[in-house]
Amino acid sequence: MKLRAKLGYTAAGMTVLAAMLTPFLLMGLFTNGVAALGLHVDEMYSGGPGVRTIQSGAYSINIHRPVFPHMLQRDQPFVQLDWKPVSALPGRVSDVVDLDGDGKPDIRVSFDVPKDPKATLRVDVESLNPHYEAMRNAGKEKYSRLIVRVDDAILVRVPLANP
Amino acid sequence: MASNACMPRFGNEAPRSAGRAVLLTLPILLWSLLMFFHPGGNTGRLWLIADGITAVFMTTLFFMMMRTRRTYRWRRWFFVSVGVLFPIGFIHNVMAMRGTMGIPIEEMIAGRTPFCFMPIPLLILPAAFTRTIVFPGSILPGGGMSGSGIASMVGLWLAITLVIGKGWCSYACFFGGIEEGVAAVPKRAKIRKIDPRWRLGPWAVLMAMVLLSLGLFESAYCMWLCPFKAVSEYVAARNTVGLIQNGIFMLLFGGLVIALPLLTKKRTQCSFFCPFGAFQSIFNKASIFEIKIDQTLCKPCALCQTACPTMSLSNESIARGETLMSCMKCGACVDACPRKAAVWHIKGTEVAGKPERARLMFLYAAWAMAVMFGGSIIAQGIATILHFLA
Numbered sequence: 001m002k003l004r005a006k007l008g009y010t011a012a013g014m015t016v017l018a019a020m021l022t023p024f025l026l027m028g029l030f031t032n033g034v035a036a037l038g039l040h041v042d043e044m045y046s047g048g049p050g051v052r053t054i055q056s057g058a059y060s061i062n063i064h065r066p067v068f069p070h071m072l073q074r075d076q077p078f079v080q081l082d083w084k085p086v087s088a089l090p091g092r093v094s095d096v097v098d099l100d101g102d103g104k105p106d107i108r109v110s111f112d113v114p115k116d117p118k119a120t121l122r123v124d125v126e127s128l129n130p131h132y133e134a135m136r137n138a139g140k141e142k143y144s145r146l147i148v149r150v151d152d153a154i155l156v157r158v159p160l161a162n163p
Numbered sequence: 164m165a166s167n168a169c170m171p172r173f174g175n176e177a178p179r180s181a182g183r184a185v186l187l188t189l190p191i192l193l194w195s196l197l198m199f200f201h202p203g204g205n206t207g208r209l210w211l212i213a214d215g216i217t218a219v220f221m222t223t224l225f226f227m228m229m230r231t232r233r234t235y236r237w238r239r240w241f242f243v244s245v246g247v248l249f250p251i252g253f254i255h256n257v258m259a260m261r262g263t264m265g266i267p268i269e270e271m272i273a274g275r276t277p278f279c280f281m282p283i284p285l286l287i288l289p290a291a292f293t294r295t296i297v298f299p300g301s302i303l304p305g306g307g308m309s310g311s312g313i314a315s316m317v318g319l320w321l322a323i324t325l326v327i328g329k330g331w332c333s334y335a336c337f338f339g340g341i342e343e344g345v346a347a348v349p350k351r352a353k354i355r356k357i358d359p360r361w362r363l364g365p366w367a368v369l370m371a372m373v374l375l376s377l378g379l380f381e382s383a384y385c386m387w388l389c390p391f392k393a394v395s396e397y398v399a400a401r402n403t404v405g406l407i408q409n410g411i412f413m414l415l416f417g418g419l420v421i422a423l424p425l426l427t428k429k430r431t432q433c434s435f436f437c438p439f440g441a442f443q444s445i446f447n448k449a450s451i452f453e454i455k456i457d458q459t460l461c462k463p464c465a466l467c468q469t470a471c472p473t474m475s476l477s478n479e480s481i482a483r484g485e486t487l488m489s490c491m492k493c494g495a496c497v498d499a500c501p502r503k504a505a506v507w508h509i510k511g512t513e514v515a516g517k518p519e520r521a522r523l524m525f526l527y528a529a530w531a532m533a534v535m536f537g538g539s540i541i542a543q544g545i546a547t548i549l550h551f552l553a
Binding site: 004005007011012013016018019020022023026027028029031032034035037038041042043045046047069070071072074140141143148149150151155 | 268290380381511516527529535
């Protein structure tokens with residue numbers, strides 16, 4: 001048998017072995033390899049990392065880093081705020097928030113907190129700083145302009161006016 | 164006896180003896196038992212029944228492949244079962260968890276969008292340039308309907324690709340079975356002449372979607388073109404754009420997965436449209452198994468070309484003794500060739516060597532993957548049906 005043929009059969013045998021090892025070793029190896037690449041889900045979906053937390057009585061407001069669209073992405077830049085836990089929120093939330101941490105209020109956010117977790121949410125945002133857009137009775141129109149309930153938090157995304 | 168030289172190698176090939184076929188099937192039986200009944204696996208009566216049925220089904224199909232020395236028709240039973248049962252299990256899960264097939268924006272923000280293998284090629288460039296995954300799922304296990312993350316699906320794809328290369332499209336894809344089943348319905352094709360330039364379709368779609376995904380920073384194929392959104396999940400139609408997207412999904416599913424396979428008896432979505440199939444063709448080079456045409460036996464009769472469900476044989480490729488790179492190693496041409504000129508082959512070995520040995524080695528690898536991945540999909544579909552019947 002020629003060397004090439006021997007190598008071919010050896011490789012075929014190793015392939016069958018690799019198949020047997022896939023659920024026990026290879027799959028986990030490759031999965032961990034991909035996870036170790038340090039990739040992250042697009043912030044347009046995830047909202048970006050949190051940068052500051054403001055405690056307001058029994059609940060907290062987590063302020064995220066502003067998110068800017070890539071290339072031709074069809075959305076405005078925005079900043080995300082999380083109110084949690086939902087159980088600690090009053091029936092109506094109306095908070096003045098300093099988004100950039102300069103000690104001056106930037107927006108006033110007001111929304112009702114219905115008891116039914118599946119109820120539609122609406123939010124009003126009054127702009128106290130021209131860098132942030134006002135929103136009136138907004139639902140979940142766009143990634144950059146919405147209020148949604150995710151697990152035990154209510155998320156509000158406020159579009160930036162002048163990025 | 165000059166004509167003896169032209170006699171087909173296995174012209175009157177007898178089926179393998181039942182005893183020998185059983186012996187050859189034993190490793191797959193053990194593998195099936197290991198996959199479906201391992202400690203820490205599914206529990207509950209319905210799941211045990213579903214796993215048992217699947218193990219018997221997969222083992223029986225492999226036994227028939229061994230006994231008859233035929234691959235395609237038995238593999239097709241498996242593949243069509245996966246294609247039909249995947250939507251049943253998946254849609255049931257989706258409906259049970261969120262009550263709709265439409266993915267609400269909350270689930271995307273929470274990173275709980277189920278990730279299938281289709282967007283893998285679209286994620287590469289954005290990930291390479293910005294280390295960003297342009298998909299609203301989770302990278303690590305914990306997100307998605309099945310509890311697995313993007314890394315798990317990519318890991319599974321890499322492992323299976325390493326083993327069977329483009330064989331993914333015949334032994335692992337959970338979408339292709341639908342059109343393969345539809346294509347099997349008519350006795351004859353109504354459309355027989357298909358312009359071979361359509362074979363470039365998947366490459367065009369792949370290139371367009373890769374560039375669009377990089378530009379728009381979203382998984383453009385999932386958002387706009389995936390025909391299988393019609394039988395899995397889709398972006399919840401919150402506005403006119405959403406309605407248009409869902410209309411496109413339905414139209415492509417009806418045309419490419421139902422109507423055209425009925426008319427052509429080909430896997431038209433796979434052959435002319437699927438960008439993942441084109442992407443997978445590139446990785447096929449890593450696989451040691453392939454299909455070859457033994458030039459010493461071939462008398463071009465075009466039976467293999469007619470049998471091929473993906474138009475992966477042309478006159479030119481046959482003259483070169485090989486298939487086109489879109490070949491999915493389904494075995495249709497090998498089974499169709501009356502002269503046994505189309506053969507399974509291990510790279511580096513002689514084409515006229517031991518094709519049955521090559522077939523066996525490929526099938527052990529491919530069927531191990533089929534039992535592990537497709538088998539779990541079949542079991543889930545059966546468990547769902549049993550759940551409704553119980």
